[in-house]
Amino acid sequence: MQIGIVGLPLCGKSTLFQTITKSHLDQSQLVRSESHHAVIKVPDERLDKLSEIFKPQKTTHAAIEFFDVVGLQKGDSETAQFTGNFLGTVKTNDALIQVVHLFENEMTPHPLGSIDMMRDINTFETEFILSDMAIIEKRIDSLKKQILKIHDDHLRHEHTLLEKCYSILQEEKPLREAEFLKEDLHLLKNYQLLTLKPMLIALNMDESHVSEVDKYLDKLVKTKIGKNTKAIAFFGQIEFEMSELNETDMQIFMKEYGIKESALTSIIREAYSLLGLQSFFTVGEDECRAWTIHKGMNAQEAAGVIHSDFFSKFIRAEVVHYDDFIKYGSFAQTKEHGVWRLEGKEYLANDGDILTIRHN
Secondary structure, X not given: OEEEEEOOOOOOHHHHHHHHHOOOOOHHHHOOOOOEEEEEEOOOHHHHHHHHHXXXXXXXXXXXXXXXXXXXXXXXXXXXXXXXXXHHHHHXXXXXXEEEEOOOOOOOOOOOOOOOHHHHHHHHHHHHHHHHHXXXXXXXXXXXXXXXXXXXXXXXXXXXXXXXXXXXXXXXXOHHHOOOOHHHXXXXXXXXXXXXXXXXXXXXXXXHHHHHHHHHHHHHHHHOOEOOEEEEEEEHHHHHHHHOOOHHHHHHHHHHHOOOOOHHHHHHHHHHHHOOEEEEEEOOOOEEXXXXXXXXXXXXXXXXXXXXXXXXXXXXXXXXEHHHHHHHOOHHHHHHOOOOEEEOOOOEOOOOEEEEEEEO
């Protein structure tokens, strides 16, 4: 799964990327034309706890690939220029994190001359809407010509669907918040529409504005937040400094600043959730592992993520939820208390399930 980090110049997106991935780049690397990317582990205290209990030879976290998307430039008229390179790269990402410049720093002034959260967010929204409208309009024109030549119900359905999308975009609304049937979403994803991608708005603030965090987030909740748009605030400079420390020093640093959890841990977790993903676990002395699946997948499909043979030869899944396992302390005790069970292939796997797959 790929998540692109985007934002206006000097918003702190490269700082966020380096902090999340712990890949501290020098200035010569940051000005290169290609996007940087790295695969990072999804923090999961549940997996860490299971590893403490089972003491396996190996612990494997779920992973996500992050991209620091380049190509967005400052225009001559104090506006952002959305280059073809930028839009082309963004289209390949599964979800987006938009970093918004809300910090005061004379060394890195806002490229548009002033700090304005809604203006910056709407700049991206408008550009993405225009890009999607151009793609859809071109396809609609093509479909009209095809429908005149041949009678095809699939083409007519696609035409109706795209007309619906175009109407939504004309109202200046992103497609990510609209309601679509599952099969229609599958069709639309072929177009790599930008406003269809889940979006996490990350407000980059400085520590002097801690008291204003809720004010900014509340404003977004009222205007932008929906089922596929989330928002979070973080303090880029503090987080960057923390990322350069070892684990012991970082804990001391966090305690001094009164930080209970790095905001970047929350950002990674929110990004994982935005993609509609969840984790189930397999445990044992050899390995404790978090497996990534889409929400709504059944036990047989989850088994297939572990190994294709487990899907075709699936019999049953032994299931106990992480919370029940921790509460009772062992598989034997979960059986004793009736929370361990056998499930068939249609069982919908839950986030935090510990699964043992029975197969031929």
